Amino acid sequence: MSSDSHAPHIVGYGKLIAVWLGLLFFTGLTVWVSRQQTGIGHVWGSLAISVVKSGLVITFYMHMRHEGWLLRSLLFVALLTLAIFIGFTFFDVLYR
Amino acid sequence: MTSAAQFSPATSSFWNDTGKSGITSWVFSTDHKRIGLLYLYSVLTFFLIAVSLGALLRIELMAPGRTIMGPQTYNAVFTVHGVLMIFLFIIPGFPGAFGNLIMPIQIGARDVAFPRLNLFSWWLYIAGAAIIVTSLFTGGGPPDTGWTFYVPFSERTGTNVSLAVFGVFIVGFSSILTGVNFVTTIHRLRAEGMRWGRLPLFVWSVYATAWVQILATPILGITLVLILAERVLGTGLFDPTKGGDPLMYQHLFWIYSHPAVYIMILPGMGVISDIIPVFARKPIFGYKMIAFSSLAIAGAGSLVWGHHMFTSGMSDNAVLIFSFLTFVVAIPSAIKVFNWVSTLYRGSISLEAPMLFALSFILLFSIGGLAGLILGAAATDIHVHDTQFVVGHFHYVIFGGAGFAFFGAMHYWLPKFYGRRYHERTAVIAWALLFVGFNITYFSMMVLGMEGMPRRYYDYLPEFAPLNLVSTIGSWIMISGLILMMVNLFRGLFRGEAIGQNPWGGATLEWSVPTPPPTENFIEEPVVTHGPYDFKGAGIP
Numbered sequence: 001m002s003s004d005s006h007a008p009h010i011v012g013y014g015k016l017i018a019v020w021l022g023l024l025f026f027t028g029l030t031v032w033v034s035r036q037q038t039g040i041g042h043v044w045g046s047l048a049i050s051v052v053k054s055g056l057v058i059t060f061y062m063h064m065r066h067e068g069w070l071l072r073s074l075l076f077v078a079l080l081t082l083a084i085f086i087g088f089t090f091f092d093v094l095y096r
Numbered sequence: 097m098t099s100a101a102q103f104s105p106a107t108s109s110f111w112n113d114t115g116k117s118g119i120t121s122w123v124f125s126t127d128h129k130r131i132g133l134l135y136l137y138s139v140l141t142f143f144l145i146a147v148s149l150g151a152l153l154r155i156e157l158m159a160p161g162r163t164i165m166g167p168q169t170y171n172a173v174f175t176v177h178g179v180l181m182i183f184l185f186i187i188p189g190f191p192g193a194f195g196n197l198i199m200p201i202q203i204g205a206r207d208v209a210f211p212r213l214n215l216f217s218w219w220l221y222i223a224g225a226a227i228i229v230t231s232l233f234t235g236g237g238p239p240d241t242g243w244t245f246y247v248p249f250s251e252r253t254g255t256n257v258s259l260a261v262f263g264v265f266i267v268g269f270s271s272i273l274t275g276v277n278f279v280t281t282i283h284r285l286r287a288e289g290m291r292w293g294r295l296p297l298f299v300w301s302v303y304a305t306a307w308v309q310i311l312a313t314p315i316l317g318i319t320l321v322l323i324l325a326e327r328v329l330g331t332g333l334f335d336p337t338k339g340g341d342p343l344m345y346q347h348l349f350w351i352y353s354h355p356a357v358y359i360m361i362l363p364g365m366g367v368i369s370d371i372i373p374v375f376a377r378k379p380i381f382g383y384k385m386i387a388f389s390s391l392a393i394a395g396a397g398s399l400v401w402g403h404h405m406f407t408s409g410m411s412d413n414a415v416l417i418f419s420f421l422t423f424v425v426a427i428p429s430a431i432k433v434f435n436w437v438s439t440l441y442r443g444s445i446s447l448e449a450p451m452l453f454a455l456s457f458i459l460l461f462s463i464g465g466l467a468g469l470i471l472g473a474a475a476t477d478i479h480v481h482d483t484q485f486v487v488g489h490f491h492y493v494i495f496g497g498a499g500f501a502f503f504g505a506m507h508y509w510l511p512k513f514y515g516r517r518y519h520e521r522t523a524v525i526a527w528a529l530l531f532v533g534f535n536i537t538y539f540s541m542m543v544l545g546m547e548g549m550p551r552r553y554y555d556y557l558p559e560f561a562p563l564n565l566v567s568t569i570g571s572w573i574m575i576s577g578l579i580l581m582m583v584n585l586f587r588g589l590f591r592g593e594a595i596g597q598n599p600w601g602g603a604t605l606e607w608s609v610p611t612p613p614p615t616e617n618f619i620e621e622p623v624v625t626h627g628p629y630d631f632k633g634a635g636i637p
């Protein structure tokens with residue numbers, strides 16, 4: 001079912017460092033986006049970037065790539081909750 | 097249970113089971129019953145301190161002008177009263193005390209899924225509580241922001257907000273871990289035959305609550321860390337001059353704190369759903385709808401936080417949507433009320449103390465809930481926002497609702513763990529004092545709010561004087577009822593009349609084990625063959 005049903009897996013240093021560099025790049029991108037005069041556009045830009053960044057962290061650092069459906073779906077529930085919470089604040093932020 | 101004959105309660109009860117002795121047999125115990133009692137005594141301690149602070153607030157408001165304290169002290173006292181009541185009494189109270197004591201036995205388990213994590217949760221609670229208490233006497237003194245810690249004031253005040261929010265942060269972790277523990281327990285440790293459709297409604301409510309604890313509490317954690325960051329590092333997240341947004345704080349705070357009111361009330365509703373059938377001698381009406389409405393309340397209740405912000409300058413669209421959603425949550429709450437009342441219909445009602453608390457819960461919760469709709473309708477909220485009407489409303493729901501359910505649960509379940517019970521007539525008198533005093537105190541406050549008296553002020557205009565005096569006298573009646581109740585209850589538990597295995601005639605599993613329950617709850621592994629309110633199936637006349 002979940003993590004105990006398969007052999008342990010090791011992610012090599014090379015890959016971990018590559019992911020880390022990717023994260024740094026996206027952090028830089030966030031800073032750059034925040035300096036553009038795009039109105040509410042920043043928010044969408046930053047949110048999109050942070051989705052990609054957390055995707056990287058979850059897939060590689062948290063090993064979710066190697067997990068079974070149970071943990072994945074639980075993670076999905078948590079992410080959905082977060083998305084709803086953030087989404088609902090936009091009823092305010094977008095229309096002020 | 098047949099094997100009760102060769103079972104000797106004196107030696108096998110959880111009271112005298114461990115190798116350890118004295119205090120360590122408690123503070124290092126992993127038995128869910130001992131941990132439940134640890135929580136019970138801890139939360140009651142903070143409850144009694146906070147009640148005393150509430151009494152001081154009412155004395156200050158007895159007459160206009162300064163009565164016993166000045167404005168700064170008043171601000172600190174209502175803040176500490178609120179923080180203790182919310183974060184150290186009612187949120188941890190139900191899951192910690194009765195979730196622990198009752199839920200594992202009701203599902204036929206020997207303990208929770210992670211007993212050591214359970215003990216760790218209690219320790220986190222105590223650590224957080226100790227930090228909060230420390231914050232009152234160090235730094236700039238007790239926080240004066242109100243329990244909501246709203247920015248920008250919470251960033252600027254010289255009082256010890258930093259330490260207090262850090263303490264609340266730690267208590268939050270305790271809550272999350274309890275939630276994880278209980279969800280796992282209910283999924284994995286149900287006894288044979290304990291299908292989801294046979295779970296007692298208290299368990300359903302603890303289950304729904306546990307999900308809210310897991311999913312909402314982290315947001316409170318983040319929010320409190322952001323206050324710390326603002327105060328210590330000056331990040332400017334909520335400061336418009338640095339490009340921040342003060343309203344974002346209110347969103348973040350209420351994203352947790354509105355669902356948190358369901359952490360407070362849902363288990364109370366579960367208790368009521370368990371008490372009413374037993375004292376009406378009738379199976380519960382609408383089992384499925386009550387169970388389902390707990391989940392519906394937990395879900396829909398997470399989407400209404402904006403109703404605390406109607407007057408804050410939030411966009412009109414948001415006002416409209418959050419107001420609408422607030423009305424939606426009233427539906428599952430009303431479903432429960434209708435089902436309780438239908439259960440009572442043609443029941444053979446016996447008015448003992450737990451039942452009196454349950455019945456008054458229905459009334460007080462309904463009054464509080466309807467007042468909530470006045471606050472949830474954007475138009476009327478503008479009139480009563482931040483007035484004493486709000487204070488009346490939430491005391492009706494969390495004190496008249498969750499608090500009374502807690503007292504009902506204490507009368508209903510604690511004798512099971514002590515083997516002795518309180519004096520019934522005294523309990524009824526205490527309940528009556530409490531009930532009458534409660535209504536005098538808080539109904540007056542709702543009327544005062546309608547008339548325009550704001551909340552969180554130590555002083556008021558002369559025209560509000562008569563009702564404030566009435567309210568303060570009501571609080572004395574209420575507090576005398578509380579004292580009588582506590583003394584009678586605990587005197588009874590230690591010295592009262594002994595009780596048997598099933599004093600009330602309940603059909604849920606906790607009544608099928610010896611009194612007090614043995615260490616691992618069941619002498620032999622239970623097999624469940626009937627529903628929680630099937631009194632015939634349980635062989636109860």
Ligand code: HEM
Pocket residue numbers: 147150151153154174175177178179181182185186241242243244487491494495499551552553554571574575
């Ligand atoms: C003897 C019992 C109690 C008395 C006399 C009492 C009295 C009061 C009063 C007078 C205030 C309003 C202060 C103001 O706005 O000027 C208040 C606020 C409050 N009370 Fe109580 N109360 C009692 C019990 C409770 C209980 C059982 C709870 C919750 C479980 C509770 C939760 C709160 C909260 C959250 C506030 C708001 C604090 C704030 O504005 O930040 N109280 N109480």
Ligand SMILES: [Cu+2]
Pocket residue numbers: 353354357400401403404
């Ligand atoms: Cu709310």
